[in-house]
Amino acid sequence: MVHTKQRLRDLYWWPGMDCQVENAIKACSTCLQHDKMANTHVAPLCSVPTPTSAWEKLAIDVVRPLNNAPQGCCFAMTLIYSYSKWPEIAFAPDVHSATVVKFLSTVFS
Numbered sequence: 286m287v288h289t290k291q292r293l294r295d296l297y298w299w300p301g302m303d304c305q306v307e308n309a310i311k312a313c314s315t316c317l318q319h320d321k322m323a324n325t326h327v328a329p330l331c332s333v334p335t336p337t338s339a340w341e342k343l344a345i346d347v348v349r350p351l352n353n354a355p356q357g358c359c360f361a362m363t364l365i366y367s368y369s370k371w372p373e374i375a376f377a378p379d380v381h382s383a384t385v386v387k388f389l390s391t392v393f394s
């Protein structure tokens with residue numbers, strides 16, 4: 286926003302320019318997606334029903350790229366059994382579908 290206003294002021298000025306620039310940038314979805322300073326809203330935590338039996342519900346997630354990880358361990362795939370909270374974790378060089386399938390096949394076997 287500051288940079289845009291500075292660049293505009295080099296060539297143009299009109300009454301209300303700063304406010305119009307701010308409003309235009311605030312309304313721009315592309316700028317919002319790439320704004321590292323934008324406030325992000327964390328979704329509220331809410332409880333989920335506890336499964337009544339094993340294997341009823343699983344949760345899988347991928348933690349992506351791990352900085353300073355050994356080669357071939359850039360991603361961590363996690364699978365958690367919601368019933369027992371038991372975690373299964375595997376490290377992988379990528380998260381292509383074949384890699385995820387291999388991880389799940391290993392766990393399910």
Ligand SMILES: [Zn+2]
Pocket residue numbers: 310313314315316317
């Ligand atoms: Zn924009």
